[in-house]
Amino acid sequence: MYFEKETGRPHLRVITLSTAIILSLYLNAFTCSVARVHDDSMEPLLKKSKFPFSDIIFYRKFLNPAEKLHNKIVAIRDPALKEKIVFRRVIAQENQWVQRSIDGGLIKVPKGHIWIE
Numbered sequence: 001m002y003f004e005k006e007t008g009r010p011h012l013r014v015i016t017l018s019t020a021i022i023l024s025l026y027l028n029a030f031t032c033s034v035a036r037v038h039d040d041s042m043e044p045l046l047k048k049s050k051f052p053f054s055d056i057i058f059y060r061k062f063l064n065p066a067e068k069l070h071n072k073i074v075a076i077r078d079p080a081l082k083e084k085i086v087f088r089r090v091i092a093q094e095n096q097w098v099q100r101s102i103d104g105g106l107i108k109v110p111k112g113h114i115w116i117e
Contacts, residue, residue: 032060035075035085042073042087057087069093069114076116088116 002014027033037046037055046055059075069090078086092098092115097108101117109115 031062032058033085034058035087038081038084038086042089045073046087074114074116091115091117 003010035057037048037057040048046057048054057075063069070093072090073087074090075085075087078084092109094109094111094113096115097106098115099106107115
């Protein structure tokens, strides 16, 4: 099954499939992943629809510390949605001031945090 009967060599299909599975598991665990949009908060850029028609997003799992995130879309885990990945836009990074949309108050983003909406 895994080896050719005549020559005893492994099948090229088995090697290719095994390599593809290992590579996809590695990429999904450490570098990038794919997620479906679960809410309508980013419409019209990202849309949620019935199951087969929701937008599917391919995203990086790592961050370059020198990269500026202001006004970029990030993937986060939302505990209110049972650990599903949600996508939000970064409004401010650490040590920047933000005006809260709820009450209009000003807040300084703490070190090591970002402000998303």
